[in-house]
Amino acid sequence: MNKVLIITYYWPPGSGAGVQRWLKFSKYLPSLGREPVILTVDPEFAAYPAIDNSLEAEISPEIMIYKTRATDYFRIYNKDKKKIPSAGFASNDDKGIKGIILRFIRGNFFIPDPRKGWNKYAFKKACEIIVNEGIKHIITTSPPHSTQLIGLKLKKKYPDIKWVADLRDPWTDIYYYNQFYPTFISKIIDRKFEKQVLQSTDKIITVGNSLKNLFVNKLPGIKNKIEVITNGFDEDDFAGLTSSSPTRFTISYIGTLSDSYPVSGFMDAFKNLVSTGYNIKLRFVGTISPGQKNLILSKSGNSLIEFIPYVNHKEAIKYMMESSVLLLIIPDHHSNKSIITGKLFEYLASVKPILCIGPKDGDAAEILSMTCHGMCAGFNDIEGISCIIDSYYKTSLNAEKNAPPEFSRGNLTKKLAALL
Secondary structure: OEEEEEEOOOOOOEOOHHHHHHHHHHHHHHHHOEEEEEEEEOHHHOOOOOEOHHHHHHOOOOOEEEEEOOOOHHHHOOOOHHHOOOHHHOOOOOOOHHHHHHHHHHHHHOOOOHHHHHHHHHHHHHHHHHHHHOOOEEEEEEOOOHHHHHHHHHHHHOOOOEEEEEEOOOOOOOOOHHHHOOOHHHHHHHHHHHHHHHHHOOEEEEOOHHHHHHHHOOOOOOHHHEEEOOOOEOHHHHOOOOOOOOOOEEEEEEOOEOOOOOOHHHHHHHHHHHHOOOOEEEEEEOOEOHHHHHHHHHHHOOOOEEEEOOOOHHHHHHHHHOOOEEEEEOOOOOOHHHOOOOHHHHHHHHOOOEEEEOOOOOHHHHHHHHHOOEEEEOOOOHHHHHHHHHHHHHOOOOOOOOOOHHHEHHHHHHHHHHHO
16 A cells, blocks of 8 residues: 655644544545555644544554654743644734734744744654655645645655645735734745745645635646645544534534634624524634623623533534534635635534625635535625524524535545545
8 A cells, every 4th residue: 555644733632624634534545545654743742722632532543653742932922831822823812012022923933833843853754754664655734834844845855755735724825924923024934935835846735716726826837736625524523413403593603713703793693683582592612712702792782692612523513513503704804715614514514504704705605605505794794694694593494405425524535545
């Protein structure tokens, strides 16, 4: 069986869409003639925004996994490893001088990101694996985009090796990029790294068409080497779970809700509906910034609002299955048309109606339209949001729908195997 070296910072017990993506690809690759070899960071040296120990049970004992130490630069930010900021500080609510200084240091002294402290250890181990295991293909996945620099260095050392760069998010166009106050020089350095990766890799994978076009426009001549392989859902994660309708109509948001996610328009629509007699409950499951929590409470009046702290992956899916409607919010940023959150696909698999707040011509809205699993309204379209909620309130639109098979992890892994 042909071996492929997958270099990923995020791996169980880390949590999030990046972990899920390659955990699931690794699960299905062996049945397609590819043996995944994982190179990741030792959890003792990792900087994970969230931990989900339950995911370790999904790792096949037959998969070869190598772990190395790393220099944890996030200790500069906070000595408490349990408070690593998610989304590259996007959820950091420290607006004071200390917060600004720390973000400036992050954006100008740790290019492309603080997890570059893993690179020298990962590169050394990758060289050993390539030689000892006869590796012909490597995959680097990011964020953190510093991981792509490992692939760049390996390609220079082993020019005959086939290198696939998996870019799950924009690099220098990510919606929180300017929160680091990058200087002109820092931007030049970061863009140079980005361009070198785009030029040198043999294949590029992105998670959506808009993100593909963003990278295509950065460097002429790379269109033909970019493939779209979206995130997805694993049918096994839903086995044994039964969909149910709560007694009170419940709209659930699952995941992180930082200050970059505009929720005001939705809350105004919610408040108006409740004031006219709609019996609606809001449930937020995950990490909610203090600012967002205060805004939600200030606009909710006496309505029932439930805040549930971060839960593991299985529990998160359970909450999806126990909802009336699932709420998806896209960050407000000029590049947000390319944002397709990982949870969208598990929302689809739950077969619950989806309300998307974001660009109506974005990739997420296109997927909802294509699958007929949800509707989208603009950030401040209070009337449009109200109409969507009203239609869901009166009719269970997704009652007889099925999860779209094109987004199952098994089928998506077939696309990856074909690319390799």
